[in-house]
Structure formats: structure tokens, C-alpha cells
Amino acid sequence: MRFSLRSLVATFAVAMALFAAVPAFAQQPSSVNPTASAVQERQLLDALRAGTPGQGTTLSGRITIPDASAGNLIQPQGQAWRVFHQGAMHWIGAIAILGMLVLLVVFYMTRGRIMIEAGRSGATILRFSTFERFIHWLTAGCFIILALSGLNVTFGKFVLAPLFGEDAFAAMSQWAKYAHNFLAWPFMLGLVFMFVTWVVHNLPDSTDVNWIKKGGGLVGSEHPPAKKFNAGQKVIFWSVIIGGGLLSLSGVYLLFPEWAGGVLALQFWNIIHGIVAVLLIAAMIAHIYIGSIGMEGAADAMTSGEVDLNWAKEHHSLWVEEKMGKGSIHPHAAAQPAE
Amino acid sequence: MARMKFLCDADRCIECNACVTACKNEHDVPWGINRRRVVTLNDGKPGERSISMACMHCTDAPCAAVCPVNCFYTTADAVVLHSKELCIGCGYCFYACPFGAPQYPRVSNFGTRGKMDKCTYCAGGPLADGSAAEYASYGANRLAEGKLPLCAEMCSTKALLAGDSDMIATIYKERVLKRGYGSGAWGWQTAYKETIAI
Numbered sequence: 001m002r003f004s005l006r007s008l009v010a011t012f013a014v015a016m017a018l019f020a021a022v023p024a025f026a027q028q029p030s031s032v033n034p035t036a037s038a039v040q041e042r043q044l045l046d047a048l049r050a051g052t053p054g055q056g057t058t059l060s061g062r063i064t065i066p067d068a069s070a071g072n073l074i075q076p077q078g079q080a081w082r083v084f085h086q087g088a089m090h091w092i093g094a095i096a097i098l099g100m101l102v103l104l105v106v107f108y109m110t111r112g113r114i115m116i117e118a119g120r121s122g123a124t125i126l127r128f129s130t131f132e133r134f135i136h137w138l139t140a141g142c143f144i145i146l147a148l149s150g151l152n153v154t155f156g157k158f159v160l161a162p163l164f165g166e167d168a169f170a171a172m173s174q175w176a177k178y179a180h181n182f183l184a185w186p187f188m189l190g191l192v193f194m195f196v197t198w199v200v201h202n203l204p205d206s207t208d209v210n211w212i213k214k215g216g217g218l219v220g221s222e223h224p225p226a227k228k229f230n231a232g233q234k235v236i237f238w239s240v241i242i243g244g245g246l247l248s249l250s251g252v253y254l255l256f257p258e259w260a261g262g263v264l265a266l267q268f269w270n271i272i273h274g275i276v277a278v279l280l281i282a283a284m285i286a287h288i289y290i291g292s293i294g295m296e297g298a299a300d301a302m303t304s305g306e307v308d309l310n311w312a313k314e315h316h317s318l319w320v321e322e323k324m325g326k327g328s329i330h331p332h333a334a335a336q337p338a339e
Numbered sequence: 340m341a342r343m344k345f346l347c348d349a350d351r352c353i354e355c356n357a358c359v360t361a362c363k364n365e366h367d368v369p370w371g372i373n374r375r376r377v378v379t380l381n382d383g384k385p386g387e388r389s390i391s392m393a394c395m396h397c398t399d400a401p402c403a404a405v406c407p408v409n410c411f412y413t414t415a416d417a418v419v420l421h422s423k424e425l426c427i428g429c430g431y432c433f434y435a436c437p438f439g440a441p442q443y444p445r446v447s448n449f450g451t452r453g454k455m456d457k458c459t460y461c462a463g464g465p466l467a468d469g470s471a472a473e474y475a476s477y478g479a480n481r482l483a484e485g486k487l488p489l490c491a492e493m494c495s496t497k498a499l500l501a502g503d504s505d506m507i508a509t510i511y512k513e514r515v516l517k518r519g520y521g522s523g524a525w526g527w528q529t530a531y532k533e534t535i536a537i
Contacts, residue, residue, distance in 0.1 A: 041523045042534075061380035064356065065373055070439065073378040073392055076529050078435040082401045085431070153407045153429060161409065170408040170425035177427045181451060254430065267434050 041074070058264070069262055081267040085274070089154060093278040100282040104289045111218070114295040116311045124306035125323055132197060133305055139190030139240075142183045147281045149176035154274065184251055191244045194237075201228040202237040207318065217315070225317045236287050243280040246272060340415040341503035343460055343482075344531070345491065346511055347391045349522045351498035354379055354389035358490035358499055362393070365461070365489045366478025372442045374458040375490050388522055391490070391499050394419065394440035394458035395530035402432035402441060416482065418460040423476045428452035437529045460501070461488040508535045 297311035403411035410425035443452035463480030491501035515521035
């Protein structure tokens with residue numbers, strides 16, 4: 001009885017072992033294909049390309065380095081950014097900037113310098129206070145260096161490198177990069193000051209509609225009435241505020257990559273930074289033109305701050321009327337009568 | 340001349356990270372920078388694979404194309420190297436690279452990028468081969484001594500292969516044919532616009 005129980009247990013154990021062994025045996029056929037369940041690069045890339053928009057085609061996994069972005073194995077989107085940066089960006093920049101220069105030359109040749117029709121009166125009126133001029137030149141000075149150092153990154157190797165040689169060009173570009181990184185901060189400060197100081201004068205109103213309808217005095221010789229800033233200047237103001245704001249936002253992300261969240265975001269912000277920059281540079285070239293050689297008497301507003309009364313009456317009639325009431329006219333010691 | 344490439348046989352890689360460690364040690368790579376890394380895909384799932392990745396030394400390298408100061412050059416062995424003398428640390432090569440290879444030491448708390456650092460295929464840089472200055476900037480120049488990159492030489496399972504393209508492709512092909520499977524030459528299509536046909 002005891003013996004038979006033991007043999008029964010043994011038989012059961014053998015049966016169990018065989019039962020367990022059979023499926024294990026069946027799992028080892030000669031036709032096993034571990035690749036069937038292995039990840040294949042092409043399959044993964046194709047799968048990503050097909051679905052999940054926004055994720056792009058980044059192949060990522062787990063990594064032991066304490067830097068999550070290092071877990072991205074392959075992200076071919078950089079090639080699309082390269083095509084943009086080495087192709088479209090060059091064209092957008094060249095067309096915007098050279099196109100604006102050509103436009104201005106044509107405008108100068110057809111319209112000529114816009115003169116004070118009544119001539120200089122000799123009496124002046126304070127257009128911009130010392131503080132207003134300071135924030136203008138703070139922002140403008142930074143912008144010019146930011147623009148030149150920025151253009152250098154995209155166009156320098158084609159334009160300047162052949163002139164200077166690789167070493168001198170690289171050394172110059174290094175300083176340009178430092179200038180770009182550090183002057184960005186006073187530029188942003190200037191943007192904030194300009195916004196706070198001038199926003200009340202730059203809200204669109206009914207005078208702007210009339211001003212635009214009459215071509216702003218750019219076409220024809222009529223001077224439509226305007227307040228402190230005419231519609232054209234308002235466009236410049238908002239271009240600087242919106243464009244400068246976008247440049248600041250994208251620039252800060254590019255300066256602090258960890259805030260942007262990955263290389264795809266950096267590619268995006270770089271494209272924004274580049275396009276907005278060349279458009280704003282084109283707008284500023286027009287701004288510089290009309291504030292200097294394009295119009296007699298305009299530059300005084302940002303140098304001494306005192307503009308000629310006749311200039312002010314022609315270009316900012318409503319603003320002069322408002323100021324006249326407050327008695328802000330400064331007649332010159334040796335005032336010349338208007339001719 | 341040879342066309343030097345890396346090939347990681349993902350079916351052999353055991354994610355031991357010896358290649359990462361060997362690289363850091365051989366070149367005295369600064370803190371926070373890893374010229375090579377091991378990424379595990381489908382971690383813990385069926386078909387998990389680990390791939391060791393570094394600069395792939397691309398044909399028509401995107402980093403070189405976008406560099407604003409032309410600091411990149413390709414050696415006769417098709418290794419993509421760069422000059423830290425010329426590099427201005429703008430970050431463009433990082434935006435363009437499909438493999439996340441370029442990295443920048445942070446030189447100040449103001450977010451300024453330092454000179455870019457990446458895998459040199461153990462081939463140093465533009466300075467005199469084997470000089471102390473070359474070692475300080477770029478690390479060891481094993482290629483000049485007739486040696487292959489240390490990451491591949493150290494690889495315990497010989498998953499990571501370095502050498503002439505044709506030679507390592509042949510080795511990989513033989514392996515795949517013998518064992519009957521292979522998950523492909525990772526990154527080759529992206530880096531060289533070609534892959535290994537089995």
C-alpha cells in the first residue's frame with residue numbers, strides 16, 4: 001500500500017514533468033523568428049511618420065543619463081530645419097532686406113526728399129522728452145547690433161568670411177555672439193519702456209483711417225491731420241512691439257534651451273526668430289530712411305527733441321493744436337521768419 | 340581611403356554602457372557631456388532593443404551645412420570633425436543633428452554655450468596629431484595611432500562595430516544570415532541615405 005502510493009506519486013510527478021515539458025518543447029521549433037517581435041528602425045520610423053502628429057519622427061527610449069532629451073535616438077527633422085535654414089531663410093532674408101532697399105531707392109527717386117513745404121519757421125516745439133529719446137536710442141542702438149550680429153550668423157559665411165578669412169571671421173563672430181546674447185537684455189528693457197511710454201498714443205482711431213485713405217502724405221502732397229503719431233508711425237510702433245516681443249520670446253528660448261523643451265521646439269523658435277528678425281530689419285530700414293534722408297526736419301525729433309513748428313504743423317497738426325493750447329512753443333533767439 | 344562608420348548590432352547590445360564609460364575615460368570628457376549614449380527602445384516589452392549612439396559621421400553632414408563659421412571638416416577617412424578654435428557655440432549644429440550628438444559645456448550661469456563637443460571617432464581635431472593641445476580640446480587621437488575607436492574596441496559583446504563601411508557591413512551581414520535575424524543598421528538610413536541590404 002505504501003509502496004504503491006509512492007509509485008503513484010512518482011508516476012504523477014513524471015506525468016507532470018512530461019506535461020510541462022511538452023509545450024516547452026513545442027516552443028523551440030527550428031523556424032523561430034526573434035525579429036518578428038524585435039523593434040526595427042524602419043518600422044518604427046514609418047509608424048511614427050504615419051501617426052501621432054506633433055511627435056514627428058523622433059525615436060526615443062529609456063536612458064540612464066539624467067537628461068531625458070538624451071533618450072531621443074534618431075530625429076531626422078533636423079534635416080528639414082537644415083533645408084529651411086540653408087534655403088528659404090536665405091531667400092526670405094535677402095528679399096525682405098534687399099527688396100526694402102530697392103523700394104526705398106525707387107521711392108527716393110520718384111518722390112524725392114519730403115521737404116517742409118512752408119520752410120523752417122525757426123520756432124520749435126518739444127516732440128520727445130529726454131527720457132523718450134533715451135529709450136528710443138537704447139532700443140535702436142541694441143537693435144542695430146543685434147540685427148548685424150544676427151545677420152552674420154546666417155549670411156556672414158557667404159559675405160564676410162571670404163573677405164576676412166576663416167580665423168578672423170570666427171573670432172569676430174564669437175564677439176558678435178556675445179554681443180547678441182548680452183544686448184538682448186537692454187533691448188527687451190527698451191521694448192518694455194517704449195510700450196509703457198507710447199502705447200496710449202498708438203491706439204488706432206478715426207484719424208488713422210483718414211490718414212491711410214489719403215496715402216499719409218507719402219503719395220501726393222496733401223498732409224492728412226495726425227496726432228502725436230500718425231498711422232504709419234503706429235504701424236512701426238506695433239511692428240516693434242509685436243516683432244520685438246516675438247524676437248524676445250524666441251530668443252530667450254534659444255538662449256535657455258532647457259526651457260524650450262527639446263530640439264524640435266528649438267528648431268521652431270529658430271525659424272520664428274529668423275523670419276521675424278528679417279521682417280523687422282526691413283521695417284526698421286524704412287523707419288531709418290523716413291527719419292533721416294527721407295524727410296526734412298524729422299531727425300530733429302530724436303536728436304534734440306525739438307522739432308520745427310512748421311514741420312510739426314504739416315505732419316502732426318492735431319498734436320500741435322493740443323500743444324499750442326498748453327503753450328509749449330519755444331521761439332528761437334534768432335528766429336527767422338518763414339519764407 | 341576607408342569610409343569609417345559605426346554600426347550598432349542591437350541584437351547583441353546588452354546595455355552595459357561600457358562604450359559610454361570607455362569614451363568618457365579615454366577622452367576626459369567634461370562633466371555633463373556624453374559623446375556616446377545607450378538608448379533602450381521598448382524597454383521591458385517584447386522586442387526590447389538597446390542601441391549605442393554617438394555622432395554617426397554623416398555623409399553630407401547637416402551640422403557642417405548649417406555651421407555659421409564653417410568649423411566642420413571631413414577627413415580622408417570620412418570622419419566629421421570640427422575646430423573648437425573656430426566654433427562660436429551658437430547651437431545650430433545641435434538643431435540640425437538627427438542624432439543629438441553636438442553638446443555644449445555651459446560656460447556661464449547666463450546660459451552661454453561653450454565650444455561644441457562631440458564624438459571625434461577617436462580622431463582628435465585639427466591640431467597636431469597626438470599633441471597635448473589636441474588631447475585637451477578633443478581627446479585622444481587613436482586613429483592616428485592606427486587604432487579604432489575605443490567604444491567599439493571595448494564592446495563586450497562586439498555589438499558596436501567601428502571601421503570601414505564595407506568591412507563592418509560584411510561582418511553584420513554574415514551575423515544576420517547565420518542567426519537568421521537582425522534589427523537593422525540603426526541610423527544608417529538617416530546618416531548615409533543607405534542601409535545594409537541583407
